[in-house]
Amino acid sequence: MARTITFQQAISEALSQEMARDPSVIVMGEDNVGGMGADGEKDAWGGVLGVTKGLYPKFGDRVMDTPISESAFIGAAIGAATAGMRPVAELMFIDFMGVCFDQIFNQAAKFRYMFGGKAQTPVVIRTMVGAGFRAAAQHSQMLYSIFTHIPGLKVVIPATPYDAKGLMIQSIRDNDPVIFCEHKMLYTIQGEVPEEIYTIPFGEANVARDGKHVTIVTLGRMVHVALEAAANLAKNNIQCEVIDLRTTSPMDQDTVLESVEKTGRLVVVDEANPRCNIATDVSAIVAQNAFGALKAPIEMVTAPHTPVPFSPDLEDLYIPTAAKIETAVLKATGYKG
Amino acid sequence: MSSILKLTMPKWGLSMTEGTLVRWLVEEGAHVEPGMEVCDVETEKIANAIECNVSGTLRRKAAQEGDVVSVSGLLGVVADATVSDAEIEAYIKDFQATFVPPSAEDEGGGPIPEKIEIAGRAIRFLKRGEGGVPVVLIHGFGGDLNTWLFNHEALSGKREVYAFDLPGHGESSKRIDRGDVGEFADVVGAFMDAIGIPKAHLVGHSLGGAIAASVAASQPKRVASLTLVASAGLGEKINAEYIEGFVSAKTRNELKPHLRQLFADADLVTRQLIDDVLKYKRLDGVEQALLQIAGAAFSGGKQALVLRDKLGALPVPLLVVWGSEDRIIEAAQARGLPANARVEVMAGRGHMVQMEAAAEVNRLLEEFLG
Numbered sequence: 001m002a003r004t005i006t007f008q009q010a011i012s013e014a015l016s017q018e019m020a021r022d023p024s025v026i027v028m029g030e031d032n033v034g035g036m037g038a039d040g041e042k043d044a045w046g047g048v049l050g051v052t053k054g055l056y057p058k059f060g061d062r063v064m065d066t067p068i069s070e071s072a073f074i075g076a077a078i079g080a081a082t083a084g085m086r087p088v089a090e091l092m093f094i095d096f097m098g099v100c101f102d103q104i105f106n107q108a109a110k111f112r113y114m115f116g117g118k119a120q121t122p123v124v125i126r127t128m129v130g131a132g133f134r135a136a137a138q139h140s141q142m143l144y145s146i147f148t149h150i151p152g153l154k155v156v157i158p159a160t161p162y163d164a165k166g167l168m169i170q171s172i173r174d175n176d177p178v179i180f181c182e183h184k185m186l187y188t189i190q191g192e193v194p195e196e197i198y199t200i201p202f203g204e205a206n207v208a209r210d211g212k213h214v215t216i217v218t219l220g221r222m223v224h225v226a227l228e229a230a231a232n233l234a235k236n237n238i239q240c241e242v243i244d245l246r247t248t249s250p251m252d253q254d255t256v257l258e259s260v261e262k263t264g265r266l267v268v269v270d271e272a273n274p275r276c277n278i279a280t281d282v283s284a285i286v287a288q289n290a291f292g293a294l295k296a297p298i299e300m301v302t303a304p305h306t307p308v309p310f311s312p313d314l315e316d317l318y319i320p321t322a323a324k325i326e327t328a329v330l331k332a333t334g335y336k337g
Numbered sequence: 338m339s340s341i342l343k344l345t346m347p348k349w350g351l352s353m354t355e356g357t358l359v360r361w362l363v364e365e366g367a368h369v370e371p372g373m374e375v376c377d378v379e380t381e382k383i384a385n386a387i388e389c390n391v392s393g394t395l396r397r398k399a400a401q402e403g404d405v406v407s408v409s410g411l412l413g414v415v416a417d418a419t420v421s422d423a424e425i426e427a428y429i430k431d432f433q434a435t436f437v438p439p440s441a442e443d444e445g446g447g448p449i450p451e452k453i454e455i456a457g458r459a460i461r462f463l464k465r466g467e468g469g470v471p472v473v474l475i476h477g478f479g480g481d482l483n484t485w486l487f488n489h490e491a492l493s494g495k496r497e498v499y500a501f502d503l504p505g506h507g508e509s510s511k512r513i514d515r516g517d518v519g520e521f522a523d524v525v526g527a528f529m530d531a532i533g534i535p536k537a538h539l540v541g542h543s544l545g546g547a548i549a550a551s552v553a554a555s556q557p558k559r560v561a562s563l564t565l566v567a568s569a570g571l572g573e574k575i576n577a578e579y580i581e582g583f584v585s586a587k588t589r590n591e592l593k594p595h596l597r598q599l600f601a602d603a604d605l606v607t608r609q610l611i612d613d614v615l616k617y618k619r620l621d622g623v624e625q626a627l628l629q630i631a632g633a634a635f636s637g638g639k640q641a642l643v644l645r646d647k648l649g650a651l652p653v654p655l656l657v658v659w660g661s662e663d664r665i666i667e668a669a670q671a672r673g674l675p676a677n678a679r680v681e682v683m684a685g686r687g688h689m690v691q692m693e694a695a696a697e698v699n700r701l702l703e704e705f706l707g
């Protein structure tokens with residue numbers, strides 16, 4: 001268990017191990033094969049940030065390059081899934097998903113339901129999410145809530161290398177379409193990952209830190225920011241419980257409610273824009289089901305209702321920080337009714 | 338200054354770097370002796386009491402309740418009355434000024450588990466100590482070599498001590514052929530062959546006890562002594578609900594009540610401990626392996642193999658250790674054993690008696706192994 005690898009390596013290893021185990025797993029996307037054979041290149045580029053590097057030399061034609069036409073290749077992946085393959089399609093940035101909403105919302109998400117349970121669509125759409133990469137408004141959004149809204153889709157947002165591998169293998173084996181959101185600022189973080197193959201079930205949150213005063217519910221990159229805030233607050237003897245949702249559809253409501261019943265205070269941290277996001281969703285669930293346990297109003301720490309700015313200073317201002325989370329926690333603990 | 342002795346933070350397991358002092362169990366000025374529990378310490382993975390390894394008066398608590406102390410860091414100072422307070426203060430000041438917590442590089446220098454191939458299966462093992470008649474530690478159903486976290490190093494002062502993961506467990510291969518005690522007894526023999534151990538002291542916990550007893554019954558010449566800790570194989574009865582619950586639990590909340598049954602003090606089950614077991618259970622092949630073992634070794638909610646009648650004829654020294662509050666295999670099964678068995682029942686301890694009463698069990702074993 002002691003082996004430490006990056007988030008990016010964890011995803012790559014998950015793909016490689018499942019491709020080796022199951023011949024129906026295929027990988028497709030832009031520049032997954034490209035670069036192979038070019039000057040000085042012994043391997044393909046492996047996608048825009050190299051996550052699928054190493055797969056083409058090993059698995060050949062099961063790794064496919066696609067044109068820059070998301071509606072075409074996401075449609076192709078969904079079609080292949082209904083025909084018995086287990087495709088993992090890489091749609092570079094979640095921001096581009098808009099051009100294939102029909103394939104995802106109306107086709108992939110609906111097949112099992114509309115064909116009376118007789119059809120299944122085991123497709124995984126890998127996509128990069130989140131701000132902080134200086135990539136401007138069209139390459140930095142946190143759009144997981146849009147997919148969480150659609151029945152028939154599963155939505156996964158790993159925060160650690162261990163979770164990235166286990167959730168990716170679970171995603172590939174799941175018989176429903178999965179939107180797998182990879183935060184581009186997490187690719188280089190390191191963590192302990194077993195060499196063996198394992199799966200993490202969907203709908204099981206991870207309690208990343210135990211605490212009794214305030215519950216912080218979050219996901220993705222914000223788990224690390226929340227843990228930083230919790231460590232700072234612990235110096236003043238404010239103990240935060242940090243819950244990483246890991247998947248937003250299905251969502252582990254029990255772990256959240258149990259924690260709030262213990263602490264009586266909730267801060268939800270979400271890197272998405274503030275309206276109709278995971279923070280509002282979790283807040284509504286808690287307000288409805290654990291109202292009696294709340295000792296203070298629910299606090300939400302989110303990005304503002306603006307596009308992600310291109311100016312680095314403004315982008316840094318846009319992303320929730322540990323300081324903002326600490327302020328929200330102090331507001332919750334200091335509430336006098 | 339030589340009569341000043343220190344109490345320090347122990348290192349429980351490879352990944353431990355620091356621990357939190359939860360509470361002191363003795364006051365300053367109290368007399369302490371080896372084996373006496375002096376404070377409770379909690380790590381990310383586990384909580385346990387620290388036992389004193391020196392004798393004298395606890396003169397000063399260098400760490401306070403709630404303090405996080407590095408491995409090998411100073412907890413307290415023990416000395417007799419002839420040492421002045423000023424000398425004690427100077428000792429603490431000097432220690433704190435020169436103390437360097439073991440770095441990540443030092444961690445790499447400690448013993449790390451290895452893997453060997455036995456009959457097509459990778460077996461993970463950890464060796465500590467050198468020479469003497471080796472000890473082989475055999476964990477139980479669903480366990481791994483960390484079952485012996487608090488015993489392995491303590492026993493390795495005079496001899497080499499091996500702990501390994503049975504097939505289907507820990508980081509060993511998950512392939513199981515039959516899943517009965519006999520298959521695992523063969524693995525123990527093959528493990529000893531592979532390492533080059535002609536004869537060993539066998540120490541088995543729970544299902545590992547039945548495995549050890551089975552090896553002793555079939556190959557007594559290879560067994561120097563037999564220690565059975567909360568052992569299977571001494572009666573038909575076992576907590577079938579635990580076995581079933583442990584195998585089927587998929588989430589933290591499902592697993593927690595079952596793990597709490599393993600300890601008399603259920604609060605010893607930390608979130609990290611549950612997470613570690615969950616991480617094991619999520620590995621491909623584990624569920625199938627556990628089902629197969631449960632089906633073969635505990636079919637119909639009963640232990641399939643009972644070796645009680647064979648123990649009397651065993652030509653090897655026999656030690657049986659149990660916790661009186663064992664909720665998996667009742668301590669009543671330690672009663673009525675043949676006269677050659679030395680039986681020790683630890684009051685107020687549970688199934689994981691080798692963890693809950695680590696120092697007592699270690700002392701007992703040290704004395705028994707000779």
